[in-house]
Amino acid sequence: MLEKILVLLCLPSALAQHLCTPGASDGYKVRLSIKTALGDQAYVWNENEMFLFRATLAFAMRTHFNGQMYNVSNIVVCDETPRVSFWFVVTSPLDTSTLVDRKDVEEAVRKSRNRINSAFLLTDKTLEFIGIAPTLAAPVYPDPPPWLIVFGVVMGAVGAGIIILLVTSVLQKKRKKNEKSEGEDDEEDTRVKTVENGTASDGVYNMSFSDDERFTKM
Amino acid sequence: MKLKLPNPGLDNRIPSHEDLERMEKEEAGDRPKWDNKAQYLLTCVGFCVGLGNVWRFPYLCQSHGGGAFMIPFLILLVLEGIPLLHLEFAIGQRLRKGSMGVWRSINPYLTGVGIASLLVSFFVGVYYNTIMAWIMWYLYNSFQDPLPWSQCPLNANRTGVVEECARSSSVDYFWYRETLNTSTAIDEAGGLQWWMVLALLSAWTLLYVCCIRGIETTGKAVYITSTLPYLVLTIFLIRGLTLKGSVEGIKFLFTPDVSTVVTHQPTLVSIINTITQDAVLISIINGCTSVYSATVIYSIIGFRATQKYDDCTADNILKLINAYNYPENSITESNYNEVLIYLNQTTPDIIQGLQLQTCDLQAYLSQGVEGTGLAFIVFTEAIIKMPVSPLWAVLFFVMLFCLGLSTMFGSIEGVVVPLQDLKLLPQTWPKEVFCGLTCVISFTLGLIFTLRSGNYWLALFDNFAGSIPLLVIGFCEMIAVIYVYGIDRFNKDIEFMIGHKPNIFWQVTWRFVSPLIMVIILVFYFVTQVTKSLTYLVWDEEAANFPTLEPRPFPSWIYVIIFILAGVPSLAIPVVALFKFVQRKCCKQKDYSDDTVDTISVKIQMNDKKF
Numbered sequence: 001m002l003e004k005i006l007v008l009l010c011l012p013s014a015l016a017q018h019l020c021t022p023g024a025s026d027g028y029k030v031r032l033s034i035k036t037a038l039g040d041q042a043y044v045w046n047e048n049e050m051f052l053f054r055a056t057l058a059f060a061m062r063t064h065f066n067g068q069m070y071n072v073s074n075i076v077v078c079d080e081t082p083r084v085s086f087w088f089v090v091t092s093p094l095d096t097s098t099l100v101d102r103k104d105v106e107e108a109v110r111k112s113r114n115r116i117n118s119a120f121l122l123t124d125k126t127l128e129f130i131g132i133a134p135t136l137a138a139p140v141y142p143d144p145p146p147w148l149i150v151f152g153v154v155m156g157a158v159g160a161g162i163i164i165l166l167v168t169s170v171l172q173k174k175r176k177k178n179e180k181s182e183g184e185d186d187e188e189d190t191r192v193k194t195v196e197n198g199t200a201s202d203g204v205y206n207m208s209f210s211d212d213e214r215f216t217k218m
Numbered sequence: 219m220k221l222k223l224p225n226p227g228l229d230n231r232i233p234s235h236e237d238l239e240r241m242e243k244e245e246a247g248d249r250p251k252w253d254n255k256a257q258y259l260l261t262c263v264g265f266c267v268g269l270g271n272v273w274r275f276p277y278l279c280q281s282h283g284g285g286a287f288m289i290p291f292l293i294l295l296v297l298e299g300i301p302l303l304h305l306e307f308a309i310g311q312r313l314r315k316g317s318m319g320v321w322r323s324i325n326p327y328l329t330g331v332g333i334a335s336l337l338v339s340f341f342v343g344v345y346y347n348t349i350m351a352w353i354m355w356y357l358y359n360s361f362q363d364p365l366p367w368s369q370c371p372l373n374a375n376r377t378g379v380v381e382e383c384a385r386s387s388s389v390d391y392f393w394y395r396e397t398l399n400t401s402t403a404i405d406e407a408g409g410l411q412w413w414m415v416l417a418l419l420s421a422w423t424l425l426y427v428c429c430i431r432g433i434e435t436t437g438k439a440v441y442i443t444s445t446l447p448y449l450v451l452t453i454f455l456i457r458g459l460t461l462k463g464s465v466e467g468i469k470f471l472f473t474p475d476v477s478t479v480v481t482h483q484p485t486l487v488s489i490i491n492t493i494t495q496d497a498v499l500i501s502i503i504n505g506c507t508s509v510y511s512a513t514v515i516y517s518i519i520g521f522r523a524t525q526k527y528d529d530c531t532a533d534n535i536l537k538l539i540n541a542y543n544y545p546e547n548s549i550t551e552s553n554y555n556e557v558l559i560y561l562n563q564t565t566p567d568i569i570q571g572l573q574l575q576t577c578d579l580q581a582y583l584s585q586g587v588e589g590t591g592l593a594f595i596v597f598t599e600a601i602i603k604m605p606v607s608p609l610w611a612v613l614f615f616v617m618l619f620c621l622g623l624s625t626m627f628g629s630i631e632g633v634v635v636p637l638q639d640l641k642l643l644p645q646t647w648p649k650e651v652f653c654g655l656t657c658v659i660s661f662t663l664g665l666i667f668t669l670r671s672g673n674y675w676l677a678l679f680d681n682f683a684g685s686i687p688l689l690v691i692g693f694c695e696m697i698a699v700i701y702v703y704g705i706d707r708f709n710k711d712i713e714f715m716i717g718h719k720p721n722i723f724w725q726v727t728w729r730f731v732s733p734l735i736m737v738i739i740l741v742f743y744f745v746t747q748v749t750k751s752l753t754y755l756v757w758d759e760e761a762a763n764f765p766t767l768e769p770r771p772f773p774s775w776i777y778v779i780i781f782i783l784a785g786v787p788s789l790a791i792p793v794v795a796l797f798k799f800v801q802r803k804c805c806k807q808k809d810y811s812d813d814t815v816d817t818i819s820v821k822i823q824m825n826d827k828k829f
Contacts, residue, residue, distance in 0.1 A: 035546040081543035133377055147358035147413075154358075155420055161427040166650060169431065173648075 020078040026099040027089040029130040037126035064108035231323040257437040264444035264624025273592040276512035301727040318639035330794030337787040339632030341683035348667040351418040360611035367392035368602040386765035401670040408670020443620040450617035458517035467520020522600035523582035530577035687787040693736040
């Protein structure tokens with residue numbers, strides 16, 4: 001009686017095991033690169049880690065199919081290699097001899113990818129599900145683009161510089177003109193004064209003939 | 219050799235030694251001048267040391283035999299560059315005039331030389347400032363983390379990256395697509411790229427604000443633009459030497475390989491172009507800067523090459539352990555080769571299927587490291603692999619900007635001053651207007667380079683506007699000063715200015731060696747260029763060798779453009795001479811300035827001696 005119960009208990013898992021084969025149509029290959037990701041702090045892959053993996057995957061299936069009670073036993077693993085890679089298939093909780101469809105498994109994994117990765121301290125690149133492409137994070141394009149801001153700052157500074165330089169040169173020229181005309185005014189004043197003074201005396205000395213010698217040369 | 223071409227009326231056109239002394243005392247305050255000797259030296263150094271020192275010289279040095287390349291470089295520097303600039307400086311000092319005035323004074327028929335150098339300065343300025351615009355574009359884009367050229371953009375359905383980027387690399391994609399948006403041929407103009415137009419506008423306005431009052435403003439600017447590059451190079455040297463693989467790069471640069479020291483013309487022309495403006499102190503500075511920057515550049519290139527090699531090897535190892543399910547770290551760089559051989563013997567078909575790449579460090583070291591390729595592809599790739607990338611990017615592009623700006627000062631002065639001397643435009647216009655006019659016209663012409671095919675146009679300008687005409691002008695200058703002005707008079711002038719006659723080295727180089735070398739180079743260059751069909755490199759996604767650039771022949775109408783760029787300045791010299799000759803012949807009766815006063819007292823000599 002007891003043996004019969006034991007056989008009955010072992011039968012499902014034994015039956016399920018044959019469903020998992022490398023290259024199974026409803027299965028996926030998983031590859032872990034622990035040493036690449038963690039270096040010195042890498043943990044060793046053993047039975048316990050495998051148990052965690054199966055549990056995490058069961059969690060992912062439960063999250064995706066709300067209500068269906070997936071268990072660790074529903075995740076069947078085979079073909080483990082020293083690389084740390086293996087194949088897995090997921091059996092339905094209602095009927096352990098049928099496999100959950102590939103697409104459903106993919107969706108479930110995609111949904112909880114982040115949680116699965118963080119359970120193992122890995123990333124999309126180091127915990128690979130061969131055939132399930134990770135959805136890439138949308139790049140953040142700040143609006144307005146940063147280069148336009150820097151451009152605006154530079155152009156503003158340059159524009160201000162040009163205006164300042166042009167204005168100062170115009171002002172300088174005006175100042176020079178004013179000085180010159182002031183100087184001329186002073187000269188005119190003095191000249192006028194000499195004329196005024198000169199009316200009392202002989203008159204203004206006419207310079208235009210002063211270069212002539214008194215006696216022309218032969 | 220006492221060859222001297224007839225040159226009537228020379229004494230009337232130039233100030234005599236007594237005039238020079240008088241002018242020195244009287245007019246010292248009026249001429250625009252540098253505030254001190256330091257400004258003058260920095261301006262000259264800034265003009266001579268330019269982008270070529272950073273991105274042309276290291277490539278030439280490495281591709282033509284490393285350390286052995288220094289030999290022809292030094293020979294030409296000493297026999298060609300130094301004599302030519304010493305001559306230019308001395309004649310400029312002696313005649314107290316700018317470029318146009320000097321040649322007009324020596325002989326009015328030679329005004330063409332001044333016009334030719336005006337045209338060359340103009341063409342060179344137009345395309346050189348476009349490179350500045352590119353540098354500024356990259357500088358503006360360096361103020362963000364992560365740098366935009368470090369990642370490929372995602373494609374439409376976000377499953378992967380854009381195909382063009384995946385096949386080449388993120389730096390290539392950013393340069394060819396997001397910056398240039400390059401087309402596949404020079405005839406496919408495409409439209410104006412608005413971001414490039416903005417960058418070009420900022421380059422020209424910045425240049426204008428620095429040149430607005432001539433050396434008054436540029437003299438202040440050169441304190442920064444001429445010294446900052448050295449500071450940044452030193453910082454990069456220190457940074458570079460702490461990176462893995464940098465020593466490989468430096469070794470690669472200086473490993474002499476005498477077999478490749480071939481004196482083929484493009485090299486020599488590039489050398490001539492980089493050293494045509496040098497005099498003794500400045501050429502030493504220029505030479506040292508070239509060597510120093512080559513060292514820095516190649517230390518960074520060594521780092522990049524080592525990184526790529528490591529990535530390539532790691533990639534291959536990963537492929538192997540994935541295929542054979544070996545545990546991680548079972549294959550390392552040390553046993554990779556043995557394992558590969560073993561596996562190839564046992565399971566060759568699997569190895570074939572893996573498509574492993576051959577990782578060659580030497581190939582990475584010699585990858586496209588000249589010109590824009592160096593700055594915008596290779597160096598930017600190296601920068602993204604360094605920690606705190608935006609800082610290094612900003613430093614690097616600020617350095618390039620300063621190097622280019624100081625050269626542009628010289629170019630602009632080379633256009634504005636002769637333009638004022640030509641007296642084509644009213645003299646009452648202030649310098650600001652001349653400068654502004656030059657900048658506006660150059661900017662308008664430079665819009666060609668903001669088209670989608672702009673890169674190809676720039677390569678065209680680079681090859682033809684700055685090469686042949688410069689050689690021709692340099693040659694004519696030498697002949698003009700030595701044989702038309704007269705070497706004897708020139709020797710006396712130098713004795714007057716510095717106290718002793720120039721020694722035998724200068725005599726020999728000025729009279730024979732330098733002009734001869736120039737003629738030889740000109741002839742060789744002409745012959746090699748004319749015989750081969752001209753091609754240019756395009757970025758074409760459909761090409762077989764993508765992402766390698768593909769050579770394509772020029773369309774036939776390009777030859778007209780080439781003629782305009784190279785031929786018009788060179789031909790300006792004989793054409794203007796002919797024009798002046800014709801003008802003199804037909805208008806001789808109106809030309810009083812040459813004839814002496816036509817009076818009786820001159821014609822009939824009052825003979826005092828009789829009395």
